[in-house]
Amino acid sequence: MVKLIMHGCNGKMGRVITDIVKNDEHTELVAGVDSYTGVPNEYPVFESIEKCDVKADAIIDFSNAAAVDGLLDYCVEKQVPVVLCTTGLSEEQLKKVEETAKKVAVLKSANMSLGINMLLKLLQNATKVLAPAGFDIEIVEKHHNQKVDAPSGTAIALADSINETLDHEYKYVYDRSQVREKRTKKEIGMSAVRGGSIVGEHEVIFAGADEVIEFKHTAYSKAIFGKGAVEAAKFLADRQAGLYDMSDVIQL
Ligand SMILES: NC(=O)C1=CN([C@@H]2O[C@H](COP(=O)(O)OP(=O)(O)OC[C@H]3O[C@@H](n4cnc5c(N)ncnc54)[C@H](O)[C@@H]3O)[C@@H](O)[C@H]2O)C=CC1
Numbered sequence: 001m002v003k004l005i006m007h008g009c010n011g012k013m014g015r016v017i018t019d020i021v022k023n024d025e026h027t028e029l030v031a032g033v034d035s036y037t038g039v040p041n042e043y044p045v046f047e048s049i050e051k052c053d054v055k056a057d058a059i060i061d062f063s064n065a066a067a068v069d070g071l072l073d074y075c076v077e078k079q080v081p082v083v084l085c086t087t088g089l090s091e092e093q094l095k096k097v098e099e100t101a102k103k104v105a106v107l108k109s110a111n112m113s114l115g116i117n118m119l120l121k122l123l124q125n126a127t128k129v130l131a132p133a134g135f136d137i138e139i140v141e142k143h144h145n146q147k148v149d150a151p152s153g154t155a156i157a158l159a160d161s162i163n164e165t166l167d168h169e170y171k172y173v174y175d176r177s178q179v180r181e182k183r184t185k186k187e188i189g190m191s192a193v194r195g196g197s198i199v200g201e202h203e204v205i206f207a208g209a210d211e212v213i214e215f216k217h218t219a220y221s222k223a224i225f226g227k228g229a230v231e232a233a234k235f236l237a238d239r240q241a242g243l244y245d246m247s248d249v250i251q252l
C-alpha cells in the first residue's frame, strides 16, 4: 500500500484525488494539508505542511504557487518524494525545484493527462517540419473562471517542448496589445481565455501560407489529471532523488 499526503486536499483537485484514492486498492490517503479547514475530511488534515507529522511514501501537490517553497523544504527534511502539479511557479521557484530534486525525488508536470503528454511528443515532430517551412506558431488555452495563473502551465510546457526542437531560439509573446508591430517569425504567441467551468482546452496552431494545422486537446473532466497524479505517486514512492516527469510514468 502506498501511503499518500494530499497537499491542497480541500481544493478542486484535492477532492478529485480523495475520490480516486478511495477507490484504489493500492493507495491510501494518510493525511491532508490545506489552509482551508472548514470542511469535514476522512483523514487528518493540517493547516500547513510544517504541522504535518504523519509519515508517508509520497506527497501529491495541487495547491498554490505560494505554498510550494515550504512544501519543497519539508520534502527534503522528511525525505518524502513529491508529485508537483501546481502551476504558475516563478523562475526562482523553478530553480528551487531543480535544487530540491538533487536531494529527493520530485516529479513535476503541468498536466498529468495522457493526451497532453502524448501531444508534447507529437509537437516536436511537427515543429521540425513546419517551423523551417515558415509556419507561425500560436497557442490558445481556455480554462474555468477560478483559475489564477495565465497562461496555463500546460501552454508553457507545450511552448517549451516546441522550442526545445528550435534550439530555444523562439521567444514567447503573451500580449500583443501594447506594441503596434507585426509578429516576427521566431516567436510563439500564447493567448488565455477564462470563463465558466471549462476544464481545460489547449490548441496549438501552425499557420502557414494558405494552410493551417491545428492540434487540440480537450479535458472533459478533472479525473484525467487526478488519475495521472495517483499513478505518478505510485511510480515515485520508492525512487532515488532526481527530477522526473510524466514521460517517466507513461510509456510513450
Ligand atoms: N498538473 C495538472 O495536471 C493540473 C494542475 N492544476 C494546478 O493545480 C493547482 C490547484 O488547482 P485546483 O485544485 O483547481 O485549485 P483550488 O484553488 O481549487 O485548490 C487549491 C487548494 O490549495 C489550498 N491551499 C492554498 N494555500 C495553501 C497552503 N499554503 N498550504 C496548503 N494548502 C493550500 C487552498 O485552500 C485550496 O483548497 C493550480 O495551480 C492548478 O493550475 C490543476 C489541474 C491539473
Ligand SMILES: O=C(O)C1=N[C@H](C(=O)O)C[C@H](O)C1
Binding pocket: 087, 110, 111, 143, 147, 151, 152, 153, 154, 155, 199, 200, 201
Ligand atoms: O487550473 C487548472 O484547472 C488546470 N491547470 C493546469 C495548467 O495550468 O495547465 C492543467 C489543466 O489544464 C487544468
